[in-house]
Amino acid sequence: MAAVEKLRAAGFEAYWAGGCVRDRLLGRDPKDYDVATNATPDEIRHLFTKRRTLAVGAAFGVIAVLGPPSAGQIEVATFRQDAAYSDGRHPDAVTFSTPEADAQRRDFTINGLFYDPLEDEVIDFVGGQADLAQGIVRAIGDPQARFVEDKLRLLRAVRFAATFDFALDAATLAAIVEMGPQIVAVSAERIAAEMRLMLASIHRSRAVALLRKVGLLSVLLPELSEATPTAIATTQRVLDALAEAEFPLALAGLLHAVVEPAASLDIGRRWKLANREIERTHWLLVNQRSLVDAEYKPWPKLQRLLIADGIDNLLALHAAIAQSDAQTHADVEDLLEEEFNRVFEGNTTAPQKGTDIAYCRAKLKMPPEELNPPPLISGDDLIAHGVPRGKLYRWLLDAVRDAQLEKQVTTRAEALALVDRLRTNPPTDGPD
Numbered sequence: 001m002a003a004v005e006k007l008r009a010a011g012f013e014a015y016w017a018g019g020c021v022r023d024r025l026l027g028r029d030p031k032d033y034d035v036a037t038n039a040t041p042d043e044i045r046h047l048f049t050k051r052r053t054l055a056v057g058a059a060f061g062v063i064a065v066l067g068p069p070s071a072g073q074i075e076v077a078t079f080r081q082d083a084a085y086s087d088g089r090h091p092d093a094v095t096f097s098t099p100e101a102d103a104q105r106r107d108f109t110i111n112g113l114f115y116d117p118l119e120d121e122v123i124d125f126v127g128g129q130a131d132l133a134q135g136i137v138r139a140i141g142d143p144q145a146r147f148v149e150d151k152l153r154l155l156r157a158v159r160f161a162a163t164f165d166f167a168l169d170a171a172t173l174a175a176i177v178e179m180g181p182q183i184v185a186v187s188a189e190r191i192a193a194e195m196r197l198m199l200a201s202i203h204r205s206r207a208v209a210l211l212r213k214v215g216l217l218s219v220l221l222p223e224l225s226e227a228t229p230t231a232i233a234t235t236q237r238v239l240d241a242l243a244e245a246e247f248p249l250a251l252a253g254l255l256h257a258v259v260e261p262a263a264s265l266d267i268g269r270r271w272k273l274a275n276r277e278i279e280r281t282h283w284l285l286v287n288q289r290s291l292v293d294a295e296y297k298p299w300p301k302l303q304r305l306l307i308a309d310g311i312d313n314l315l316a317l318h319a320a321i322a323q324s325d326a327q328t329h330a331d332v333e334d335l336l337e338e339e340f341n342r343v344f345e346g347n348t349t350a351p352q353k354g355t356d357i358a359y360c361r362a363k364l365k366m367p368p369e370e371l372n373p374p375p376l377i378s379g380d381d382l383i384a385h386g387v388p389r390g391k392l393y394r395w396l397l398d399a400v401r402d403a404q405l406e407k408q409v410t411t412r413a414e415a416l417a418l419v420d421r422l423r424t425n426p427p428t429d430g431p432d
Helices: 002-009 019-025 041-048 099-104 128-134 143-149 153-164 170-185 188-199 204-214 216-220 229-241 247-255 261-270 275-286 299-306 311-328 330-344 355-364 379-384 391-405 412-424
Strands: 014-017 034-037 053-057 062-066 073-078 080-082 094-096 113-116 121-124
Touching (some): 002 014, 002 041, 002 073, 041 062, 041 073, 099 113, 143 153, 153 170, 153 188, 153 204, 170 216, 188 204, 204 216, 229 247, 229 311, 261 275, 275 311, 299 391, 379 412, 391 412
Antiparallel strands (some): 062 073, 113 121
16 A cells, blocks of 8 residues: 555556455455556656665566565556567567556456555456456456467466366367467476465365366376376365365375376476475375374384374375275265174274374374484494494394384393394395
8 A cells, every 4th residue: 555655646656456456356365465557667766765676677667665574575567568478478578558558468357457545446457357256267358369478377377267266268268278288388497386376275176177177287297197087086086185285295195196106206307396395295105105004003114204204294195095085985885884884883993084193193292202212323333333334234223223113122232232133143134
């Protein structure tokens, strides 16, 4: 509000613009506010002072105005009209123009609205209010022309439709289907940014279903093109069950039923994901079934999972897969329920759903010194004890750690004594 007031007081036109207007009209809290004005970049910087502004995109008429630390910054952009987009992302040139021309160069009608906060008035040159009311994502003007300007808009259309549970306008949908293969012209980083937004959203299942419907999913993830209907249904249920989820967890949910874990590494590199995202996704896929029957697993094996940095993600993935499995077999369970109840009536050993998660969470509440006690010996201790480096070295440390977790050894002296016994008479499953 303050930026608009300052511009208006100086004699300029100024409105809120784009997504913040859309979100307010939908009753959602905008994440940020953008301002559009007829003030030029130089006039904006002079009015707000150079000390409080950044020329983040002055060539395109965009100036960032810095507010108080608690308020962050807002982008103030000059009304403009764009020339052709030779690079498929940025206009070759811009001409400062009118609010109507500025609205016409934007991507979708629901993003082409202005709002005057001083007069409490929506300024709509593109029919965005009607499309918001009807729940439609419609490209402004010719859909193919909008997508040629920036092919990332192919993905953005899907994201908006999924996020707001809107329908894609028929002409916009047809253009996405026809131009979908051209999404590969967009940089990997920008594709990944859109996929993060879609998969980290609670609407991810709807987004993935729509990506599949318009053909974009098979272009972005050809590894999924051979997925069976059963695998697709399983994936959708898991994505639904994840609720709130970080991107690596959601990506693992998308991939878990249709690709081998190693494929996630190729996908991560292709999308130029952060190493942490690639590693977490791969680890989740490798261990997606590792918590099944957790209560009956050897404690050292389960303990290593429970102390891993991604255990909360793994528990969430396990729970989502278990829920999907239960739904998959719901019809069979209905048929067998009467027989199940008859067999297990009064039997306290009858299988119980959800026990894996409950058991793991109970273990995670153990005192730290019990859940993850400091190792009794280290590599330096083995060196001092005369153990040569090599395959035996790592195996001995793991074997002693297992024995410690099983409370078979409790002191450093006992640990080194075990090392001596293992070196003298290694088990048949020891290192080569």
